[in-house]
Amino acid sequence: MSHTKLFGALAAVALLAACETPGDQTAAATGAGAAGALAGPGGVAARPGSQEDLVANVGDRVFFDFDSSVIRADQRPTLERQARWMQQHPQVAVVVEGHADERGTREYNLALGQRRANSARDVLVANGVAGARISTISYGKDRPAALGSNEEAWAQNRRAVTVVR
Amino acid sequence: MTPKTPRLGRRTLIAAGATLAAPGPLAWPPPAAAQAPQGAVIDITRARTDPIPIAVPDLAGATPEAQRIGRDIARVILANLRNSGLFRPVDRAAFIQSPEAAAQTPRFQDWRVIGAQALTTGRAELAGDRLRVEFRLWDVLPEQQLQGTAFTAPAANWRRIAHLISDVIYERLLGEKGYFDTRVVYVAESGPRDRRTRRLAIMDQDGENHRFLTDGSFSVLTPRFHPNAQQIAFMSYFQNQPRVSLFHLDTGRQEVLGNFAGMTLSPRFSPDGRAVVLSATRGGDANIFVVDLATRRERQLTSGGGLDVSPCFSPDGSQIVFNSDRGGDQQLYVMGADGSNVRRISFGRGRYATPVWSPRGDLIAFTRIAGGQFAIGVMRPDGSGERILSEGWGMEGPTFAPNGRVLMYFRETPARDARGSGYSSRLASIDIAGFNERQIVTPTDASDPAWSPLLS
Numbered sequence: 001m002s003h004t005k006l007f008g009a010l011a012a013v014a015l016l017a018a019c020e021t022p023g024d025q026t027a028a029a030t031g032a033g034a035a036g037a038l039a040g041p042g043g044v045a046a047r048p049g050s051q052e053d054l055v056a057n058v059g060d061r062v063f064f065d066f067d068s069s070v071i072r073a074d075q076r077p078t079l080e081r082q083a084r085w086m087q088q089h090p091q092v093a094v095v096v097e098g099h100a101d102e103r104g105t106r107e108y109n110l111a112l113g114q115r116r117a118n119s120a121r122d123v124l125v126a127n128g129v130a131g132a133r134i135s136t137i138s139y140g141k142d143r144p145a146a147l148g149s150n151e152e153a154w155a156q157n158r159r160a161v162t163v164v165r
Numbered sequence: 166m167t168p169k170t171p172r173l174g175r176r177t178l179i180a181a182g183a184t185l186a187a188p189g190p191l192a193w194p195p196p197a198a199a200q201a202p203q204g205a206v207i208d209i210t211r212a213r214t215d216p217i218p219i220a221v222p223d224l225a226g227a228t229p230e231a232q233r234i235g236r237d238i239a240r241v242i243l244a245n246l247r248n249s250g251l252f253r254p255v256d257r258a259a260f261i262q263s264p265e266a267a268a269q270t271p272r273f274q275d276w277r278v279i280g281a282q283a284l285t286t287g288r289a290e291l292a293g294d295r296l297r298v299e300f301r302l303w304d305v306l307p308e309q310q311l312q313g314t315a316f317t318a319p320a321a322n323w324r325r326i327a328h329l330i331s332d333v334i335y336e337r338l339l340g341e342k343g344y345f346d347t348r349v350v351y352v353a354e355s356g357p358r359d360r361r362t363r364r365l366a367i368m369d370q371d372g373e374n375h376r377f378l379t380d381g382s383f384s385v386l387t388p389r390f391h392p393n394a395q396q397i398a399f400m401s402y403f404q405n406q407p408r409v410s411l412f413h414l415d416t417g418r419q420e421v422l423g424n425f426a427g428m429t430l431s432p433r434f435s436p437d438g439r440a441v442v443l444s445a446t447r448g449g450d451a452n453i454f455v456v457d458l459a460t461r462r463e464r465q466l467t468s469g470g471g472l473d474v475s476p477c478f479s480p481d482g483s484q485i486v487f488n489s490d491r492g493g494d495q496q497l498y499v500m501g502a503d504g505s506n507v508r509r510i511s512f513g514r515g516r517y518a519t520p521v522w523s524p525r526g527d528l529i530a531f532t533r534i535a536g537g538q539f540a541i542g543v544m545r546p547d548g549s550g551e552r553i554l555s556e557g558w559g560m561e562g563p564t565f566a567p568n569g570r571v572l573m574y575f576r577e578t579p580a581r582d583a584r585g586s587g588y589s590s591r592l593a594s595i596d597i598a599g600f601n602e603r604q605i606v607t608p609t610d611a612s613d614p615a616w617s618p619l620l621s
Contacts, residue, residue, distance in 0.1 A: 110407070
């Protein structure tokens with residue numbers, strides 16, 4: 001692998017990490033546990049097509065039931081909004097990150113997180129987003145959004161988060 | 166891929182195992198007879214046997230430097246034996262005979278009266294950087310030498326000599342191989358849980374000689390030893406591509422294993438070291454594959470819509486145990502090494518995960534999640550005889566000591582508040598009878614321990 005390619009990939013990683021933090025902070029500030037809480041009224045001054053725009057005006061994440069990767073009816077509208085938003089911003093490519101709560105084993109939760117990311121991706125594709133614009137990754141239970149050890153935190157951690165690349 | 170990592174040099178081999186003939190200065194007692202000695206020897210298959218009272222005086226030495234090494238070696242041996250739960254070191258304050266005199270010839274009466282059934286004696290000699298250690302193990306009641314061995318090594322390797330001696334004591338008195346001359350590779354964790362730094366770390370089984378293998382610039386999970394203890398298979402997030410990778414301990418080189426389009430996880434080497442079994446995701450599914458290490462060819466063993474993860478070979482290489490949600494929730498399944506004849510083996514209450522086959526072949530250890538509690542347990546390979554060894558809020562990922570008598574795993578404590586205060590993850594060990602649960606001290610939080618085979 002050439003140094004140039006290596007540097008490019010590392011830079012992409014750094015950008016990803018930089019994007020994630022504001023997303024998580026927003027989620028915490030607005031009470032991400034409630035369905036649709038992130039679908040704000042609009043009007044937030046974020047650059048259109050940015051992660052901040054996605055978080056504030058669309059909703060960057062959907063939540064899952066325990067040990068399930070089925071997109072809940074109350075979560076589907078968030079993904080449908082994400083699909084419309086991606087069509088409005090055709091230059092945007094995203095990574096869907098799948099996560100699990102801490103009440104499973106690490107290895108199984110990695111696979112479960114991948115299945116959740118894939119479920120969310122499938123809804124985006126079914127709503128007209130080209131599959132090539134969406135990649136997926138799983139972090140299992142190892143990157144919780146909520147740090148508590150209780151049902152409320154676990155509900156927030158069983159999630160698929162759409163992150164602008 | 167070759168991320169910058171600290172190197173771990175190849176182990177310096179120890180010239181070991183030179184059997185000492187009759188003790189030097191004395192014609193008595195005769196070398197141990199070939200038949201199994203009585204007295205101090207016990208049967209560890211009994212649940213919770215009484216620990217063997219053993220006296221381990223400092224090794225004698227002719228110079229202050231040799232005496233210091235002799236003292237350090239005795240301390241390491243004592244800690245090993247005590248931590249096994251199968252030995253009870255006799256209080257050193259009660260010793261009557263001096264280490265120097267005992268190394269000349271034990272006065273058995275002096276050791277008998279303070280309650281020792283077994284006694285070790287020995288001598289450390291330094292010649293420049295070379296360390297030579299003579300060691301003898303005695304059965305006090307019949308006044309019989311059970312073992313006499315000499316080890317030579319660079320002085321810096323004195324800890325390995327102490328572990329080798331500990332294994333000799335374990336094997337002679339308990340009748341099976343020990344597990345002290347081993348290492349543990351694990352994931353060292355630091356920082357807040359939502360932004361955790363995870364590094365591969367390796368240490369001797371007693372926590373000494375600790376060092377980090379990766380620098381934390383990318384996350385790592387689930388390391389496992391090759392049967393030659395010189396390679397580690399693990400899951401790496403290098404360049405944000407979660408893939409099973411290999412770490413070569415002698416060079417520090419890392420490489421992604423296989424050419425999978427999606428995430429690969431939960432690697433384990435085959436017992437012959439020629440292949441890695443792992444789980445690979447495609448779409449929302451996870452299936453089990455074997456990757457041949459010579460040809461790098463992949464072979465798919467399971468298929469279907471479930472999550473098949475955590476595969477582990479039987480020690481004879483003929484079968485694979487794994488966990489799958491194909492029946493609705495996570496349970497353990499066994500299949501032939503070619504993927505044939507899949508059958509479910511776990512039928513108890515709850516979800517079962519992370520199966521690992523004992524090196525002895527007689528048991529499968531697992532994580533069970535039931536009623537909001539995690540537990541570590543064992544069952545026979547046909548699923549019978551399930552026993553829970555330890556239970557708590559969070560624990561998972563058992564790994565067997567090479568003799569199959571002890572498990573290591575990690576235990577978590579829950580967060581007390583929404584900031585995550587109070588959460589911790591620590592290594593622990595327990596014997597397979599369910600006794601002697603101990604925390605393994607590590608510099609930081611720790612998870613995913615993997616026990617090496619015996620190093621020699």
